[in-house]
Amino acid sequence: MNFSELATQVLEILAALAAAPLFLGWVNQCRAWLQNRSAPSLWLPYRSIRKLFYKDAVLAQNASALFRIAPYIVFGAMTVAAAIIPSMGTRMALSPVADAIALVGLFATARMFIALAAMDIGTAFGSLGARREMMVGFLAEPALLIIIFLASLLSATTALPAISEYLATQPLALHPSLAFTAVAFTMVLLAENARIPIDNPATHLELTMIHEALLLEYSARHLALMEWAAALKLFNYACIGFALFVPWGVATGNGPLQILVSIPVLALKLALAGAGLALIETLSAKLRVFRAPEFLATAFLFAVLGLLVHLLLGA
Amino acid sequence: MGNTPIDMQLLNACAALLLLLSFAMLSQRRVVSLVNLLAMQGALLCIATLLLAWRTGNNHLYFSAALTLGLKVFLLPWLLHRLIRRLQVYWDTEPMLNIAGTMLVGLLIVVFAFGLAQPISALASTATRSAIGIAVAVILLAFLMMITRRKALSQVVGFLSMENGLFFGAMSATYGMPMVVELGVALDILVAMLVLGVFFFQIREQFDSLDLHHLERLREDK
Numbered sequence: 313m314n315f316s317e318l319a320t321q322v323l324e325i326l327a328a329l330a331a332a333p334l335f336l337g338w339v340n341q342c343r344a345w346l347q348n349r350s351a352p353s354l355w356l357p358y359r360s361i362r363k364l365f366y367k368d369a370v371l372a373q374n375a376s377a378l379f380r381i382a383p384y385i386v387f388g389a390m391t392v393a394a395a396i397i398p399s400m401g402t403r404m405a406l407s408p409v410a411d412a413i414a415l416v417g418l419f420a421t422a423r424m425f426i427a428l429a430a431m432d433i434g435t436a437f438g439s440l441g442a443r444r445e446m447m448v449g450f451l452a453e454p455a456l457l458i459i460i461f462l463a464s465l466l467s468a469t470t471a472l473p474a475i476s477e478y479l480a481t482q483p484l485a486l487h488p489s490l491a492f493t494a495v496a497f498t499m500v501l502l503a504e505n506a507r508i509p510i511d512n513p514a515t516h517l518e519l520t521m522i523h524e525a526l527l528l529e530y531s532a533r534h535l536a537l538m539e540w541a542a543a544l545k546l547f548n549y550a551c552i553g554f555a556l557f558v559p560w561g562v563a564t565g566n567g568p569l570q571i572l573v574s575i576p577v578l579a580l581k582l583a584l585a586g587a588g589l590a591l592i593e594t595l596s597a598k599l600r601v602f603r604a605p606e607f608l609a610t611a612f613l614f615a616v617l618g619l620l621v622h623l624l625l626g627a
Numbered sequence: 628m629g630n631t632p633i634d635m636q637l638l639n640a641c642a643a644l645l646l647l648l649s650f651a652m653l654s655q656r657r658v659v660s661l662v663n664l665l666a667m668q669g670a671l672l673c674i675a676t677l678l679l680a681w682r683t684g685n686n687h688l689y690f691s692a693a694l695t696l697g698l699k700v701f702l703l704p705w706l707l708h709r710l711i712r713r714l715q716v717y718w719d720t721e722p723m724l725n726i727a728g729t730m731l732v733g734l735l736i737v738v739f740a741f742g743l744a745q746p747i748s749a750l751a752s753t754a755t756r757s758a759i760g761i762a763v764a765v766i767l768l769a770f771l772m773m774i775t776r777r778k779a780l781s782q783v784v785g786f787l788s789m790e791n792g793l794f795f796g797a798m799s800a801t802y803g804m805p806m807v808v809e810l811g812v813a814l815d816i817l818v819a820m821l822v823l824g825v826f827f828f829q830i831r832e833q834f835d836s837l838d839l840h841h842l843e844r845l846r847e848d849k
Contacts, residue, residue: 485631485636486633486636486637486639486640488639488640488642488643488644489643491640491643492643492647605727606725606726606727609726609727609730609731610654610730613650613730613731613733613734616734617643617646617647617650617734617737620734620737620738620741621642621643621646621761623741624741624757624760624761625639625642625643625757625758625761
């Protein structure tokens with residue numbers, strides 16, 4: 313471990329923490345433009361997080377310690393995840409600590425604690441949200457794992473920075489397998505981040521909500537951490553997508569110049585990805601909850617097809 | 628990984644897309660979209676044939692590409708669309724197995740097909756031998772579609788998709804069949820399509836529906 317690796321690491325964590333609400337704000341803004349609404353400010357997520365931190369927390373009388381500790385665990389898991397995803401440079405101090413499978417485990421940990429905390433109070437909505445979240449989760453997780461397995465097969469390693477570095481240095485070629493898994497990954501991203509075909513992030517409509525139902529009992533700093541963690545999760549997923557499917561422009565060496573170049577590249581990728589996400593959300597209608605398994609089975613199918621095509625055609 | 632020539636990469640992409648289209652057909656409930664998917668499959672097949680003809684210099688492959696274009700991209704889908712309009716069937720009823728289940732069975736079938744094709748690929752000497760597995764998978768997936776669908780029209784689409792798979796298999800294993808065989812098969816399909824078209828009207832007249840489970844029971848004539 314040397315100084316530049318440490319610097320890259322710290323920079324990446326700080327960038328993720330700072331830019332995640334901005335990315336969320338950008339997606340919301342694009343969505344509003346596409347739907348002919350006047351757009352909310354780009355800084356709205358920051359303001360609401362700040363506002364929530366100033367408020368006094370209200371807890372239900374029968375809330376256990378788990379309920380209070382869950383936001384910190386979820387936020388912590390997302391921050392650690394941000395630390396092992398190569399968003400700017402692939403030479404990071406913490407990259408030997410955890411590989412891509414551990415990353416999926418981190419997401420699963422966060423999901424489990426959110427679900428447990430939602431059931432902790434014992435309200436109907438919390439349990440309902442928790443059950444739906446687990447349903448989406450247990451279907452999305454194998455798809456995500458298979459996507460990562462394909463990338464690992466291509467690059468002969470499960471460490472995400474090494475995968476990204478390998479893919480970034482390959483000559484440009486058509487990879488049907490990677491194209492399939494990219495589609496699968498987009499679908500998993502939509503499902504895992506409570507985006508439109510599965511869940512509508514902008515509504516509290518009780519019959520359809522998943523993510524909002526989980527957070528219904530939280531207030532003030534707990535809610536702020538949960539919202540921030542959700543923004544971080546979206547940011548993390550976007551960065552995993554960049555690392556696997558558009559790794560160009562990421563710094564593969566230690567030079568400070570490379571890192572400097574990779575910052576605007578990452579910003580550009582995020583801007584395009586946010587606009588694309590908003591476009592997908594505008595074009596598609598929300599699915600019935602009972603259609604969600606079908607949606608995720610399709611994602612799984614795309615991922616496995618990618619894997620099979622790679623095994624057969626070697627492409 | 629990056630050293631395969633660009634036309635082989637395109638061929639591989641075509642093969643992968645063929646497989647994808649087979650799955651899209653498995654999951655599609657609307658008959659009209661099913662026919663469009665079939666036309667797309669034909670178009671992909673045509674592109675793959677052209678690429679292969681260009682790569683190997685086999686002139687007869689150009690003819691079979693033209694035949695594919697005319698028959699499978701334009702004529703057959705047009706006939707099917709006309710049938711759909713005349714018969715007024717736009718939706719298939721819920722298939723025997725739900726869509727997600729069908730997809731998972733389909734995945735198992737693909738794995739089975741790849742295993743099945745491995746010894747054949749090992750014997751073949753063509754540049755496209757690795758695509759034989761995909762051709763077998765397309766054939767078996769079309770089988771699966773014919774098994775799980777109830778409506779006669781979807782079953783015919785499955786039948787035509789199976790023929791596409793066979794054509795692709797012949798192409799990737801031996802660079803296409805002799806011209807005479809190909810012409811014969813094309814004519815067969817066309818005639819089969821016409822005969823089945825007449826059949827549909829008969830079935831509907833008899834049972835007031837195109838649902839084939841009415842045919843499962845034998846009834847004595849009064």
